[in-house]
Amino acid sequence: MLPDQCSVLEEGKQCVNPPEFIVSIISDKDEYMVGVTCQKHKQIVSGKVGILQSEGKIHDGKISFSPVKSVGTDCIHGDADDFIQIDMNSSKN
Structure with missing residues (x-):
């Protein structure tokens, strides 16, 4: 699971943009993984990570920005027939 908002604070307030x-x-x-960011704050995050690396507070290495991808699944799905079947099966035990 990922946070539902960008990791950046602006003037003490959490950015309301979704992570990109x-x-x-x-x-x-x-x-x-060090966080999530929106497009607006990508450069700010890149600079901050560079500073933290130079101070030895996080690992040295290449900064990577991977696009967030939505994933859907049919495995968690229910409809009225499923609930009827569950009720019928549980009442037989």
């Missing part, structure tokens, strides 16, 4: 990118650091053979 997963921000991660690719270091050696590992990748570390």
Whole structure:
């Protein structure tokens, strides 16, 4: 699960935009997620990650912005027939 808002605070207030990118650091053979951001704050996040890396507060490595992709599934789906079937099966036990 991802946060439903960008990770950036503006003047002490949480950005209300939905995340558009997963921000991660690719270091050696590992990748570390450090947050999510919207398009508006992509450059700000990139700069902040660079500062944190230079201060040794997060891993050195390449900053990666991966687009957030929506994923849908049919495995969690219910309709009226499903509920009737469940009720009928549970009453037989």
